[in-house]
Amino acid sequence: MSIHENILDICNQFAVDHATIGIHAVDHSGRTIVYNRKMKEIEGLNIEDIKDHSILELFNFDKIESTLLKVLQSGEPQLRVKQRYWNTNKVEITTMNDTYPIYEQQELIGAIEFAQDITALEKFVLQPLRKNRGKITFNQITAQSSAMKSVISTAEQAAAADLPVLLIGETGVGKDNLAEAIHYGSAGNERIFHTFHCLHADTDIIQQLEETLQQQPPMTLFCERIDALSISLQQALLYVLQKTPTHQFIASIGDDPVELIASGTLLKELYYFFASFAIRIPPLRKRPEDMIPCAESYLKIRVESLGTGLTKIDDQVKELLLAYDWPGNLRELELLLDEVSSMRTTEDTLTLDMLPLQFKMKVEAVANDASRPRDFIVQSDSKLLPFDQYLREAEKYYLQKAMKLHDHNITKTANSLGMSRQNLQYRLKKLKE
Structure with a gap:
């Protein structure tokens, strides 16, 4: 590499690190290759936390919602897309994203996202x-x-x-x-x-x-x-x-x-x-008795504040609300009701057809995950994973399920599995290596 090329690389890295917008680039499998300082501020993660994980492991959203994964799947840019999600620290984030595919000799090799943090704007202005x-x-x-x-x-x-x-x-x-x-x-x-x-x-x-x-x-x-x-x-x-x-x-x-x-x-x-x-x-998933009353109460508040809106919830919708695990809790429920209510002016009952498609897909994904074990044993009709890889996948899957069951509390999870906190922390760390 020439001196000029070396200087150019240093300048490029400096520009990425000091940009006032978040920059996140991934390869074709969704694993991070660029993650700048501003993105770290927005999402609260370090490059060490994310370098060995795909973005679906790091953030609580479905494939249909991730703009990076949308671009990887379609090969088309996603511009001015508002994205709301919860990171692994359970912090709610709202960004406005411009996401572009990366091609090399007409082959899609990754995607890059430029994100503007609008969390505060959403919370206090909108x-x-x-x-x-x-x-x-x-x-x-x-x-x-x-x-x-x-x-x-x-x-x-x-x-x-x-x-x-x-x-x-x-x-x-x-x-x-x-x-x-x-x-x-x-x-x-x-x-x-x-x-x-x-x-x-x-x-x-x-x-x-x-x-x-x-x-x-x-x-x-x-x-x-x-x-x-x-x-x-x-x-x-x-x-x-x-x-x-x-x-x-x-x-x-x-x-x-x-x-x-x-x-x-x-x-x-x-x-x-x-x-x-x-x-x-x-959390809301631990007190299902409050789910429907919370939704009905919020709709009532909307009517009192705005003078119009939905006042009742159909039984099929109630079943769907109760089937979802609500990672964003009441805040996520209110956002869903805001979205649905803002599109309706004459109806008084929230029905199944009014719910956004992406919410229905998330509920379906939760139901499928609960009813069907992960298929990591058989990759196809004739191909089996190597035994060591299978054991690693099985351990990873089981520990992730246990952590989710106990709200990612290390002490409670360790007790339920009959191991020490140190042993569990060691195993979780090894699975990231």
Whole structure:
């Protein structure tokens, strides 16, 4: 390679790494070959996390939804496509993508995606319904299941005690709603409710938060997803909060705190600061009794806010809603209902034909996965996998199923399999090599 070619390669790599949009390129099998810094910021993953995995293993979406896989299958570009999905850290992401096929001598060898992060825009600008809902109280939170009734009971105690609160749960379970209900449930509370979003926080924003807490009258501060902060920023946040004890503090995390602390994702001292009341909100799939009431309640809110819309749900649709596992929880359910309702002006009942095709396909995929074991033993009528490869595939499949069953909690999964946490972590690590 000449000096000029070497300089050109360095410049190209520098441009990719410092671009203000996310860049993700994959080969023909869907495995990553380029993943720049901005894409890492958007998706919360490192190149080490993704280099040995296809994108279907990393993100919770079906083949029909992945713009990269669409391009690999069709060989045609996908331009200005909005994509919403949940990564392996269970963080919801919304991007606007331009995705192009990569050809070499007329042979499709991969695809490259340019992604603009519009998560914040979607959340705060394009959701007027949420803005117009008014204050959220305990009475507005659906709690038909015994699990959610217990959550509300503990939250009411927390509101009365006026102590720091930690909300634990997956993306979309309603941690923000419960935080607001705790705020309004405090007796004689005249404080304002302020949310501090930690997903894209930096040192400057934490300094601004410190100024706000020092200058403003007592408020309820909700620190959303403190586990998304780096450890150094968590230390800075803890220092700021300890200096301003006149406020009510609530925080949320997306996973079991023991697991987060053990993995170095959550600062132990910050956990202790918030853990006067630790409230776990179960995912929607663990409380099916709440599924249909939640959907009906949200449709009612839409009607009250917009003056028109669907008011009832057909029995066939109810069956479909109950058959799906809802990785995005209530947030994903609301997005589905928003999409369906926005297309209808006269009907009052949500029927099967109104549901988007991609949602029906996802439900079908879940049902097929639950009823049929993975066919990795026989590749065709006459071809068997080598025995070592079969054992590796079988172990990978079984461990993935066990992890999913226990919501990716290492400790619970290890206990159910009769092995130590260290042994399970070792096996999972080896399967990535």
